[in-house]
Amino acid sequence: MEKTFSGRAIELVLGDITRQRVDAIVNAANSTLLGGGGVDGAIHRAGGPAVLDECRTIRAERGECPTGEAVLTGGGGLPARFVIHAVGPVWRGGDQGEPGLLASCYRNALRIAAERGFQSVAFPSISTGIYGYPVSLAASTALTAVASFLSSEAAAPTRVRFVLFDPVTFATYAGALETL
Ligand code: ADP
DSSP, rough: OOOEETTHHHHHSSOOGOOOOOSSSEEEEOOTSSSSHHHHHHHHHHOOOHHHHHHHHHHHHOSOOOOOOOEEEEOOOOOSSEEEEEEEOOOOOSOOSSHHHHHHHHHHHHHHHHTTTTTEEEEEOSSSSSOOOOOOHHHHHHHHHHHHHHHHHOOOSSSEEEEESSSHHHHHHHHHHOOO
């Protein structure tokens, strides 16, 4: 499924983000940047030690990556050229600024992509795994943030792919994209 915004596409696929051949995939990282479970673990396994080494260097230089922000590394052994590590919010009931933090996470990842001139970027469903963000709420926040970036930024990527790992998450994003 796909929809265009100012000539730029948001595409939804069911699949594994580590297999995407795009300019950059986005990692649902944590503030330590030192790896974790879920999609983070899968990206580090597939990317190999080069990705973790770069994350360690960034961490040593700049400290932890705050929630809502993102940093860039190479893709190591991944088919994607780069990895944008974005830190989503942990769900704490919804009144702790979670929607704003989730939207900044997508915006800041796209800002890095725009600065680098990336044309194609793939996102997972940030925060809806271990971080517990309800998918029904995360889907519309994520899609709205990406659509508004694509509509307003001249240097935005021409194609943003959401790679959803399970059919329920895929169906939820599909419903949200339809009503956008
Ligand atoms: P968070 O800590 O931000 O919640 P998780 O990695 O736990 O991140 O989960 C985020 C989403 O990524 C979940 O929907 C999870 O099912 C999904 N996911 C896990 N592995 C992959 C993968 N290889 N490709 C794409 N999505 C994945």
